[in-house]
Amino acid sequence: PASRALAGRHILVTSGPTQEPIDPVRYIANRSSGAQGTAIGAALAAQGARVTFVTGPASVPPPAGVEVIRVETAAEMLDAVRAALPADAAIMAAAVADWRVAAASDQKLKKGEDGPPTLTFVQNPDILAAVAGLSLGRPRLVIGFAAETENVLEHARAKRRRKGCDWILANDVSPATGIMGGAENAVTLITADGEESWERMGKDAVAARLADRIARALA
Numbered sequence: 001p002a003s004r005a006l007a008g009r010h011i012l013v014t015s016g017p018t019q020e021p022i023d024p025v026r027y028i029a030n031r032s033s034g035a036q037g038t039a040i041g042a043a044l045a046a047q048g049a050r051v052t053f054v055t056g057p058a059s060v061p062p063p064a065g066v067e068v069i070r071v072e073t074a075a076e077m078l079d080a081v082r083a084a085l086p087a088d089a090a091i092m093a094a095a096v097a098d099w100r101v102a103a104a105s106d107q108k109l110k111k112g113e114d115g116p117p118t119l120t121f122v123q124n125p126d127i128l129a130a131v132a133g134l135s136l137g138r139p140r141l142v143i144g145f146a147a148e149t150e151n152v153l154e155h156a157r158a159k160r161r162r163k164g165c166d167w168i169l170a171n172d173v174s175p176a177t178g179i180m181g182g183a184e185n186a187v188t189l190i191t192a193d194g195e196e197s198w199e200r201m202g203k204d205a206v207a208a209r210l211a212d213r214i215a216r217a218l219a
């Protein structure tokens with residue numbers, strides 16, 4: 001029987017990739033499936049939390065029993081996250097595009113005599129850092145992911161400090177691990193109190209264990 005340890009809590013989850021337009025028919029995106037974020041949303045709802053689930057265009061359907069807010073771009077995701085606050089906890093599992101095209105074209109770019117276009121990028125807002133840095137209305141627990149392909153733990157520790165979040169879940173997304181787009185994950189939970197490596201397990205099991213930890217931290 002599921003415990004309802006998160007009853008009465010409001011938890012915000014971001015999930016999936018973002019899509020950054022080039023023109024009305026083209027975009028830049030990434031390979032995030034949304035599987036881990038979806039599993040987290042489901043696990044939190046199963047523990048009785050009210051979940052606001054802000055998702056980019058993912059390849060898996062959103063979980064049942066959550067409020068789904070669909071967005072495409074990082075800027076839209078930031079707006080949706082702001083509108084969803086206050087929350088007791090925020091888990092940022094989305095793979096947000098780091099850059100967007102500086103001036104997306106209103107009209108479809110055409111093949112022409114000028115040859116291929118040159119795209120200029122600008123930095124997207126960092127949603128995790130923005131929420132973690134709130135002086136007013138910061139969720140008590142702000143959690144990010146660090147998907148890395150090398151020096152995973154060092155990068156993750158630095159990321160936790162730089163972004164000001166409470167916990168980071170570090171994972172190795174090198175193609176050989178099969179984690180990105182796969183059914184399993186192997187994470188290390190990094191907090192102010194230390195580090196804990198969890199054995200490789202299904203993304204649902206990672207989500208359930210994380211939901212337990214969140215319930216304990218908020219209790």
Ligand code: C5P
Pocket residue numbers: 014074092093094095096097098124125126127128129143144145146147159
């Ligand atoms: O810097 P990096 O993208 O590796 O950081 C990953 C973490 O930061 C994830 O939790 C991701 O959801 C979050 N993030 C974000 N907004 C961005 C970039 C990353 O919320 N623009």
